Amino acid sequence: MNRQDLKTIIYAEKAKVENNKYKHKIGVCCGAGCISSGSEEVLKKLQEEVTTRGLDHDVEIIPTGCMGPCNQGPLMKYLPDHTIYQKVDCSNIAAIVQSQIIDKKPIEHLLLFADTREKPFRDAREDPFFKSQLKIVLRNCGQLNPERIEDFLVHDGYQALDKTLCEMSPEDVIAEIKHSRLRGRGGAGYPTGLKWETVYKYVNDQKYVICNGDEGDPGAFMDRSVLEGNPHRVLEGMAIAGYAIGATKGYAYIRGEYPLAIKRFETAIKQARKMGLLGTDILGSNFSFDVEVRIGAGAFVCGEETALIASIEGKRGTPRPRPPFPAEFGLWGKPTLINNVETFASISPIIINGGEWYSEIGTPKSAGTKVFALAGKINYSGLIEVPMGTSLREIVFDIGGGMQGGGEFKAAQTGGPSGGCIPAGHLDVKMDYEALTNLGSIMGSGGLIIMDQTSDMVDVARFFMEFCMDESCGKCLPCRVGTKMMCDLLQKICDNRATQIDLDRLEELAIYVKETSLCGLGGSAPNPLLSTLRHFRNEYQNRLIRHEQKDQIEVPSNIQV
Amino acid sequence: MKSGSSLLDAELHKTDPRVKLIAAKLKKENFKPDALIEVLHTAQNVYGHLPLNVLAYISKALSLPPSRVYSTVTFYHFFSLKSKGEHTCLVCTGTACYVKGAQVILNEIESKIGLRPGQVSADNQLGIQVARCIGACGLAPAVVLDDEVQGKVTLGEIINKIIDKMAAK
């Protein structure tokens, strides 16, 4: 297929939409969250209802990706009005179809947030949950059918690839990405354009592009939702990267725990190949690129780039020292570009709208938007996207609808096992890479867990340390032994058996492990501990045995004193 | 599968449909050693776990030392050398579920059903597992019963569902 053929297909698809074969559209959220709340039955029932009423030619039903407020699922969205119904049950579908489509008025008490807001919004875009968001990465997620490439084409899909291949040189693409000031969304926030340029400069007959979809942070589901809700967007980003750095082959490494994401991404690859958007001589440009999926086998450390490469090569996923960096010596020893799912999903909008446009969103040092997986003790948990620099207060209270059960905000955890906590005193922090680092936490990949007064911060530190201990690959001593020792000491504090000496030793150990571990897992394992110590030291202190109490401790009979 | 299989015993019944599936995967991957993890995924899918003689068969087919195969299997959480039970109950212990009381669910399962994570009931009917986040954090706490995700789980309800599963066979 060449450029003209693609245009013809897009025109034909757009014409179909404009001729408006269907008067009404109903999207049913088929993201992983809503599926577990039963949205597949809802979809089936809706289909039946529409058929029974003979409305097949008027109503188009679209199974979509995640719409955002996952814990209100199953969700159903009526277009063009953007009216969202929540907690849809097979038993109220007939009523919704009758009221919304036939009588043309929504059923107020079934609308999104009807049970918690005084007056729910008929146009969900007006609701504070959506109003404070800016969707770039998630723009079409929850709107199009992720299993139909045609839907994506209508929404400007593959237009950015077309533009790069036909109008831009690899140097132009890299310059545009550099200009956008996009930073990697996998955690460390390394400037994406710079990384692309580095790989581009290594001359080799074979280079690779890898998409990191391992999403190891336990408590995060951004990458999953993007892969499930708009897989073609990620694929397009990978192809553009391939063109820019001179690679012909890409791998998407997706967590084994995400079967739906794997299935949808594989479907996307097949469709793109069939349309000639992957394969040889793409759009008549001489550029060839293909992508394969590799399924992760459940090891957090495989999110680390060198471990991930080992895993794709079929080996144990253990990190190796860098340099050489993957940009020089990566998959099978070839120059390799590794980026996160969300990073790739940000590429096409930048190419289409220009780097300048993107760089003006967000804060001076952190441009663009960030997707967060909002969860924990909050009213509306789910998937959100906000400009960098949005305050935590806005996220928790405007978007998230405040604390669940009227609880008191105690802390927000960001960055998972490599991150830290933001206490209530810093609710006004503008969320970007620098601000979070200054508070002793990190942006991480975007997991945002809200905790209330019932969370015990020492136990939170123990929880993450136990995670790192379990996930340590064992290659280097500081991490293998250090995480175990720190975990034991934290358990001792949790059990009220520790003294000041134990706490001092714990802090000393934390610094050693942080500074001497081989990879980022060990290097950041002490972060949750250090961060809770920084903001909640009294919770540790209160648990210590004071000197004069020492004689009163019961010593188990099997321990020699 | 015969008992007492070993890493050195690569004999499998060629007519066993499960073996055929693995053989097909091996062929598709061109017997390339770097396809090891891909092949292990297939084998675990068809057997439910990875018996030692199946590992021996794979190691021979891919020309890899048995130690390499074994060490790879034991490195990744996804692969299991032991049967996980006819029915599985996987409790998410990721951060969102932890904050919403995953430990309480595990304690309840232990007290009512008598199984701890990693254990399988004596009749092999039920196995309890834990996972670090299944990506349904918005619905925490989450439990997966036989591949079906249960969100916003409450204690009584989940225990009843597990008991029903065990009874249903």
Ligand SMILES: Cc1cc2nc3c(=O)[nH]c(=O)nc-3n(C[C@H](O)[C@H](O)[C@H](O)COP(=O)(O)O)c2cc1C
């Ligand atoms: C222990 C560890 C786990 C990681 N897990 C992930 C992950 O799950 N997803 C991810 O994209 N990056 C992860 N990273 C970061 C990657 O190594 C790498 O920096 C990233 O994929 C680069 O992409 P980016 O530049 O687009 O952010 C992890 C790093 C470490 C040290």
Ligand code: SF4
């Ligand atoms: S720091 Fe931990 S995970 Fe990283 S290489 Fe060392 S032992 Fe392995």
Ligand code: FES
């Ligand atoms: S999965 Fe339906 S809203 Fe997120």
Ligand code: FES
């Ligand atoms: S933490 Fe349990 S599903 Fe993510």
